[in-house]
Amino acid sequence: MSARVCRSADDGKMIKDNVLKTLLSAESFVSGQELCDALGVSRTSVWKAIEALRADGYKIEAVTNKGYLLVKDETADILNQEELERALETRWAGHPVVFKKETGSTNDDIMAMADEGAPQGTLAVTVCQHAGKGRRGRVWLSPDVGNVYMSILLRPQMDPSRAPMLTLIMALAVYEALQDMPYDRNKVRFGIKWPNDVVVSVDDGPYKKTCGILTEMRMEEREIRDVTVGIGLNVNMTEFPEEIKETATSFALALGHPVRRAQFVADIWRHFENDCDVFLRDGDLEGLRPAYEAGLVNIGRAVRVLDPKGEYTGSAKGITADGELIVIPDGQKDPVYVGNGEISVRGVMGYV
DSSP states (O other), X not given: OHHHHHHHHHHHHHHHHHHHHHHHHOSSOBOHHHHHHHHTOOHHHHHHHHHHHHHHTOEEEEETTTEEEEEOOTTOOOOSHHHHHHHOOOSSTTSSEEEESOBSOHHHHHHHHHHTTOOTTOEEEESOBSSOBOGGGOBOOOOSSSOEEEXXXXXXXXXXXXXXXXXXXXXXXXXXXXXXXXXXXXXXXXXXXXXTEEEEEETTOOOEEOEEEEEEEEEETTEEEEEEEEEEEOOSOOOOOTTTTTTBOOHHHHHTSOOOHHHHHHHHHHHHHHHHHHHHHHSSSGGGHHHHHHHBTTBTSEEXXXXXXXXXXXXXXXXXXXXXEEEEETXXXXXXXXXXXXXXXXXXXXXX
């Protein structure tokens, strides 16, 4: 019985996908009979597919003796396989893309696909994770509240010590994608808190975190087998748990309106692909340092370096080609280069 149910669900999804593709390519109304004949399905199946598409957020007009018309809405926030494939304009990042409504962890999904021979650039996207991962084994809350969780597969030919810099490149790509959006620069300020937190300040208020990034590397005989870069983005979330609402926010709350997630995802991977190509060519972040520092909110600010060897304060000056934060400790002239490892950096009076 369960096998028949699974096949029926798969058939329903396939019919829905094919109906959507037909409506997307049509310039006018498509009759129900045309859909039935083209797809080899019943009128009832077409009707169920139309209702399912409407539930996903598509606006579809139905007129007697004319059929169905997909109303193009450039403001609609629809995130699914079809919309992602349409929006992605990259060469390798996001090809293929695999969308699931929910999953355990997109990082785990990517590693499983890597084990099956998936190519570099394979992208897993979801709107809900049940076992999302944070840094140092922490759980990353991943509810279905308008956010995006995704991971990409990389197979870089480089020394394993260089791989952590991919985390900074991911943060830079998100920051650059945000700069593509129209918004009031006098009111809203996006930035990067070293090394990889994308933050936002509204009306000169405190910077708050908008995403989390986790990079996982697997080795084979002292060489990189593959790298998975995962990111969770607070996109259209409007309410936060009590324990994090003072330090976290979403892009929608900062901008004052919802964000079209499919296009935002596509913009992120367009920038990531370009930046990653530069990094892989150069072997370090020298070519990307000006762009990264343009978004680095730590520059010129007092920071507290939480080093296990001893906490100290100082002033942040930028980053090195290896992604280290350059800090001048209080009372000293010579800089200290803070690596992206067990050392954390916080603002003296707050998160940034």
